[in-house]
Amino acid sequence: MNKTIRRASVFCLLLVLALLVRVTWVQAYQGQALADNEHNRRNLLGQYENPLGNIIVGGEAITGSVKTGGKDFAYKRTYADGPLYAPITGFSSQAFGTTMLEGVYKKVLNGSDDRLKTVMDLLLNKRASPGNVVTTIDKDVQKAAWDALQGKQGSAVAIDPKTGEILAMVNNPSFDPGRIAGANDKEAWEELSADNGKAMENVALRKPQAPGSTFKLVTLAAAIENGLVTDVDAPTGIPDPYTIPGTRTLLPSEAGSAACNGVSARVAMRLSCNNVFAELASKLGQDKMRAMAEKLGFNTNTEIPVTTRVPSKYPSAKMSVDQVAQTGIGQFDVQATPLQMAMVTAAIENDGKLVAPHSVSEVTDAGGSVLESFKNPKTQQAMNAKTASMLRDVMKTVATEGGGKPAQVSGAEVGGKTGTAQRGVKNNLPPLAWFTSYGKAKGKQIAVAVVIENSDTDRSEIGGGRLAAPVAQKMMQAWLKK
Incomplete structure (x- = not known):
């Protein structure tokens, strides 16, 4: 060759x-x-080739699928009471992707999760029948929160302290995820994305804000745990008028200096005396304050699961003494979500044990066999049981004699804490109205946190007890009266 x-x-x-x-x-x-x-693109087409699996609340599907009549996407997602459950479900959109449970469990819901495949599915190399996601949400508590938030801009979260189950998670404003479920919903998407996407903003999980006086629960917990307060009825001797340490600035309290001068921790919590909690934080110092906050979930990027929540924040960078004092009243750079403040109250109600919050109880295949279970969540001792008992005792006083009176539920033990947080440049925005509480009766218990960002209330009348406590009351009543 x-x-x-x-x-x-x-x-x-x-x-x-x-x-x-x-x-x-x-x-x-x-x-x-x-x-x-x-x-x-074949994956995207495959997701909507058949009906999706469902997200379940109280034994009933709150999602569905409907035929589109189109060639590329045979089915699209539908939602029952879409705005009510949007903070839980998120959306499943042919054009804009998936979020929340729709995103976390996308493969289960569209049948592509390998755990769903039968022997025949493997042999024929076909997509399995989709599975379902069973949530912990209680439809009565969810609806009570939704109804109570109408006319207000804000958010509310409820947890069962013993189990960590999230019983309700509501945002207002909200949105109907069904409006953007199709492949040609650009106009609806642009409308919902307006104003920085406020309609789709998950305030409950992903918008930490100044918690104001509700954070005084964390401050008092740290003070008791570190021996700074041993008797909640003993006078603290902390003066009012009170000058913020390291400054010449007077720190006022809403109740006035005559009422807050030298008072006990119980009275200080009932009247929300800023002088007492600022001084306690100042004496404890940044490290002890941060340690207590972190035991309760601050600075932690926790998957709950719904999605990875944005961490609530207690400052880690070195602070000056006046800044530490301000953190004691939930200001300066302290930020918390409603979920976080519900976790604080849940630990107090549960003898100091913080059970990891979760919104899903089970993930199942099409036949109901369990693929994942969340019935044994992680639990940690955030504070001593005696500390938690002292805090509950103080919170009961707030609910029976203080600003938390509107949260009372007949026949139940209720404890709470109000909060009003300044925000904006030189406080140019209306303050946030907070309320967090626990309720228990006949073997049932619940922890709630509510934040109201805006309402038609005059600025001088904005307060956690007036605006947020009635929302918490409706939620606690819906659970405890079942």
């Missing part, structure tokens, strides 16, 4: 071998990665 022809033949053979190696590599090793790639 001619030498040139032989060389050309060997070269062509090498090219064929290289091509075979490449094809084998792509099919055997990269095939699954390419199939799972988020930009693979």
Whole structure:
């Protein structure tokens, strides 16, 4: 054979071998990665080729699927009471992706999760029947929160302190995820995205804000745990008028200096005396304050699951003495979500034990077999049981004699804490109205946190007891009276 022809033949053979190696590599090793790639349109079409699995509340599906009549997407997602449950479900959109439970459990709900596959599915290489997500949400508590928030901009969360189950999570304003479920809902998406997407903002989980005086529960917990307060009825001797340490600035209390001068921790909590809690924080120092906050969930990026929540924040960067004092009353750079403040109250009600909050009880296949269970969540001792008992005792006084009176539930033990938090440049925005509380009766218990961001109330009348406590009362009543 001619030498040139032989060389050309060997070269062509090498090219064929290289091509075979490449094809084998792509099919055997990269095939699954390419199939799972988020930009693979076949995956998107496959998600909506059949009806999706459902998200369940109280034994009933709050989601569904409907035929589109189109070629590419045979089905699209539908929602029952979409705005009511949007903070839980999120959305499943053919054009804009998925969020919240729809996103966390996307593969279960569309049948692509390997745990769903039967032997026949594997043999035929077909998508399995979709599974379902069973939530911990109680429809009565959820509805009570929704109704009570009408006419107000804000959010509310309820937890069962013993189990960590999230019983309710409501935002107002909210949105109907069904409006953006299709492939051609650009106009609705742009409308919901207006004003920085406020309609779709999950205030309950993803918008930490100054908790104001509700954070005084954390301050008092730290003071008791560190021996700074041993008797909640003993006079603290902390003066009012009170000058913020390291400054010449007087720190006023709403009740006035005559009422807050030298008072006990119980009276200070009932009247929300800023002087007492600012001084306690100042004496404790940043490290002890932060340690207590972190035991209760601050500075922690926890998956609950719904989505990874935005951490509530107690400052880690070095603060001056006046800044530490301000954190004692829930100001300066302290930030918390309603979920976080509900966790604080849940730990207090549960003898100091903080059970990891979760919104899903089970994930099942189409036949009801359990794929995942959240019935044994992580629990940690955030504070001594005696500390928790002292805090509950103080909170009961707030609910029976203080600003928390509107939260009372007939036949139940209720404890609470009001809060009003300044915000904006030089307080140019209406203050936040907070309320957090626990309620228990006949073996049932609940912890609630509510924040009201805006309402038609005159600025001088904005307060946690007036605006947020009635929302908490409706939620606690819906649970405790079941």
